[in-house]
Amino acid sequence: MVTEPKSMDELVYFTRRNIKEGSVMAWVYRGDCPKCKKGKMGKPRDGKTGKVKTRATEYECPACHYTVPKDEYEDTLECEVSYTCPHCGKKGEAAIPFNRKKVRVFDEEKQKKVSVDAIRFTCAHCKESIDIVKKMKQ
Secondary structure: OOOOOOOHHHEEEEEEEEEOOEEEEEEEEOOEOOOOOOOEOEOOEOOOOOOEOOOOOEEEOOOOOOEEEHHHHHOOOEEEEEEEOOOOOOEEEEEEEOOOEEEEEEEOOOOEEEEEEEEEEEOOOOOOEEEEEOOOOO
16 A cells, blocks of 8 residues: 655655554655646755755656746645554554644643644554654754
């Protein structure tokens, strides 16, 4: 169902997390250019150094230099997940839309519930929700 990536160059997003007794590995492949259909969209590169601008707010096609805003582009992508469920312990795979939602989770440092961005999907076996929480700055 899902195909594991061979290189990080073909990905927009990748994470490997341990969640309680389970684990999650999630990745999002770069999409084709909506204009020319030849190149794969990616963050723009710096003209002098050739390095990728990691904090850029848009994605650019290397072939035709067509740009799309980050939020608009990421909503069209699909996140592929390989996981071991923390609730039932069974392994599974899923393909879900790549859009983060606000989720309330318990922060152990602050000892209260806080709202964070997360990709949420359900386990195919026990139907429990599993969240991939966006890493927060400490």
